[in-house]
Amino acid sequence: MVSTALQREAAARRPRRLITWELWLLLPAVTYIFLLIGFPLLLSIYYSFSHISVGRRDFSFAGLANFRALFSDQVFLQALRNTILITVVVLVVVLVLATILATALAERFRGRAVIRYLLLLPWAAPVVMSTIAWKWVFDSQYSVVNWVLRRLHIIGPFEFPQWLGVPSLAIISIIVVQVWRILPFATVITLAGMTAVPRELIEAALVDGAGFFTRLFRITLPIIRPIIGVAVLFTALFTFTDMAVVWILTRGGPYNTSHVLASWAFQVGILAGDLARGAAIALFMLPALAVIAVWVLHLVSRETAQ
Amino acid sequence: MRRLTRRRLLQWIAVSAATGLLAACGGEETTPTQPSGAGAQATPTTAPSTPTTQASPAAAASPTVIASPTPSGPKELRILQWSHFVPDSDKWFDEFAQRWGQENNVTVVSDHINYADIPARAAAEVSAQSGHDLFAFGFPPAQYEPEVVPLNDLIEEFKREYGDPYPILERSCYNPKTDTWFAFMDFWAADPVNYRIDLFQQVGGNPDTWQGILEAGRQLKQMGNPIGIGFSPEIDTGMAMRAIMWGFGTSIQDENGEIVINKPETIEALNYARQLFQEAETEEVLAWDASSNNRFLASGRGALILNAISALRTIEGTYPDLAPNIGLAKAAAGPADRRGCAHWYNCFVIWKFSPNVDLAKQFLKDLVANYRDKFLASKFYDIPSFPKAVPDWQDLVQNDPNAKPTDKYAVLATAPEWTVNVGWPGYMNAAEAEIFDLWIINDMFTKVATGQAEPQAALDEAEQKINDVFKKWRDRGLI
Incomplete structure (x- = not known):
């Protein structure tokens, strides 16, 4: 009896986590998320189990037929592999480069503000516009890269390395552009984390004779791990779900070898008109993204608690 | 110059908003500029x-x-x-x-x-x-x-x-x-052959047939002027590959809508395309989009492309010195037929x-x-x-005063004889449209041309996809 009374008393003392006006404040954001993300998501799940096409709103139930068909679709399997490969490589490269850049930009030096500004430009530019510029960099006839290589006599006058026409080079080109566009964001996040590292810790390490790498790997990076977790989450999400870069650079070519899930879903669902199968392809991104998001958020919350 | 204060900024905003509202309510006396509502892309x-x-x-x-x-x-x-x-x-x-x-x-x-x-x-x-x-x-x-x-x-x-x-x-x-x-x-x-008259004359070539294009192309590539027919996921490639198939007497479907692609003539067409790519073209055609062939011809390097007359019209306006050297010819003839898509x-x-x-x-x-x-x-x-x-x-079309010579476009008069629909000799249908949009034919040809697949293997793979697409649309009652 006594313990129950104590529990009641404790419950009464505990602050209420949310009060009504806070819920009202959240309502616009929740409504926005539901209308622009939740509803289309539910709709695409519904589509993936139907026979709907662009010219025929046939919502009859198709069962798992659309999903079963995907596993015999070699292009889909290739797109799935490409999506994972590109995401993992971009993630690793971005994390390494972002750490290097953030470490350099954390130091005081002449022109730091200008370099920080220039670094943000790729992030500020619309992805479609910047990818079109990259398309010209890799163009089959007027590639800037080839022009430079030719001027340096590395390739001959009639040699045209096909950055977008050979499967392996096309994937590398896509990775380069993805790294280029995401790196500023990851760098800024990492830099923000680094500036928050207490100076006393660094100074104490210096007094103890810790070198640059010791300070970086033993002090700075462990402290900013939650921040890096956010960078990992966003880099993975941005890369995994992006179709603009692939679509503008290669349109999935050559012979459908550079498709990612998003671009293949667009090709099948919108251009070829099979909305149901396109939705099924797109839905394959959902579990992967959910796992990434939950894992990283869990990591971040654990680190923060520690 | 007066200093901009926060109060003055707010006043300006209020005045601007009020002006906008008045303009919106003012009816026909004002001339508001507004998009048609057709969307951001329009x-x-x-x-x-x-x-x-x-x-x-x-x-x-x-x-x-x-x-x-x-x-x-x-x-x-x-x-x-x-x-x-x-x-x-x-x-x-x-x-x-x-x-x-x-x-x-x-x-x-x-x-x-x-x-x-x-x-x-x-x-x-x-x-x-x-x-x-x-x-x-x-x-x-x-x-x-x-x-x-x-x-x-x-x-x-x-x-x-x-x-x-x-x-x-x-x-x-x-x-x-x-x-x-x-x-x-x-x-x-129409989708005629656009070719460099001067270059073809130099090698004694004739773009009237697919064989003629290949033979001239071999020499032209050596001269640094390759043929420019795409092998890429884009519409011009889809049309060119179909033209080759028809020229060799094969097609996706017959006149009754039955799938007939898996036959020796398709293998011949694939072998021809492999030769064309490897002996008369460069790898750049693998990464082309729909406008790449136009740029290729306009660059002065390309010897031949398949395109509508818009490519030549653009060159007439932009590169008037190059334009007289470009000629138009009928869709190329193969051993069986002379057919081309509309562009x-x-x-x-x-x-x-x-x-x-x-x-x-x-x-x-x-x-x-x-x-x-x-x-x-x-x-x-x-x-x-x-x-x-x-x-x-x-x-x-026999006389265009802006063209040199003035009868350059006369070949268009013959276009109704050799221009056919996608899906020819059958009707265009939903399956043919989807096959085109999934680039199934483009991929089949490109895999063979680049040596990624043998002709029969690429054909079998394409046929399987084509069967699936046809079955789907038959089940939906549109074929």
Whole structure:
């Protein structure tokens, strides 16, 4: 009896986590998320189990037929592999480069503000516009890269390395552009984390004779791990779900070898008109993204608690 | 200079907002600039119905001009189509739409978007059940048949007025299974061979046949002037590969819609394409988009491309020294036949959700009645589906004062003999459209050309995909 009374008393003392006006404040954001993300998501799940096409709103139930068909679709399997490969490589490269850049930009030096500004430009530019510029960099006839290589006599006058026409080079080109566009964001996040590292810790390490790498790997990076977790989450999400870069650079070519899930879903669902199968392809991104998001958020919350 | 204070900034904002509100409520006395509501991708040119507010020709010529419809007419007709490769054609169309609107007391909104955005735009309009009344595809939209108004009555009227159309119209826009005209193609564009006369003369080559192109191409590649036929996921490649298949006597389907692609003639066509790619082309064609071949010819390096006359028209305007060296020839002949796709199938549909079906049909009738002007404005690009709509079009192409020589475009007069629909010798249908849009034929040829697959293996893989697509659309009753 006594313990129950104590529990009641404790419950009464505990602050209420949310009060009504806070819920009202959240309502616009929740409504926005539901209308622009939740509803289309539910709709695409519904589509993936139907026979709907662009010219025929046939919502009859198709069962798992659309999903079963995907596993015999070699292009889909290739797109799935490409999506994972590109995401993992971009993630690793971005994390390494972002750490290097953030470490350099954390130091005081002449022109730091200008370099920080220039670094943000790729992030500020619309992805479609910047990818079109990259398309010209890799163009089959007027590639800037080839022009430079030719001027340096590395390739001959009639040699045209096909950055977008050979499967392996096309994937590398896509990775380069993805790294280029995401790196500023990851760098800024990492830099923000680094500036928050207490100076006393660094100074104490210096007094103890810790070198640059010791300070970086033993002090700075462990402290900013939650921040890096956010960078990992966003880099993975941005890369995994992006179709603009692939679509503008290669349109999935050559012979459908550079498709990612998003671009293949667009090709099948919108251009070829099979909305149901396109939705099924797109839905394959959902579990992967959910796992990434939950894992990283869990990591971040654990680190923060520690 | 007075210092800008926070209070003054707020005052300015308030005054600006009030002015905007007044302008919005001010009716016809003001001239607000507003988009047509056609969406972010559209770049509308609006034909107002008030006679006193005619747009200047310069304004009409520019698809980026955004003018406000003046809602004085009781009705509004909304039209969406591509931004024409020959911009003068759009200029003529928008001026015509403006005049038509004035005469019929209708506000006509004419939007133009990039051709590549048309499929996504169509899907969005059908999904939203809202958008334009008249929607022009560049390709027969057979898969949209359930969502469009049948145009059987309109076609019958046209036939009574202008006689028989070219067969390509029926083969592209009619579904014999459902007895439905799902679209009306007001024009199609020929896809001739564009080649460098001087270079072919140097090697003694002849672009009249596929074999001739290969033989000349071998020498031209050695000279640094390779052939420029794409092997890439884009429309020009899809059309070129079909032309090769037809030339070698094979096709995806027969005249009854049965799949017949897996036969020795297809293997021959694939072997030919492999030779063409490896011996007469460079790898750059693997990464091409739809405009790459145009740039390739304009660069002075390319010896031959397959394209509509817009490529040459652009060169005439941009590189006048190069233009006289470029010639046009019929679609190349293979051992079995001489056939080529149209480069553009301008297919208008009227969505079922349109409240202005009769108005849209009337517009199309009046458009065809004025087609001679459109044909000339398009600089011979827009070949009418009903030849009697422009009875002298084949005479007109014999003499173009701007061309050197003036009969350069005369070969277009033969285009109705060798230009066929996608899906030939059968009808265009939803399966053929999907096969085209998934680049199944492009991929089959590219894999063989690059040595990624043997011809029979690539063919078997393509046939399996084609079977799946045909089965799906047969199950849905459209084939």
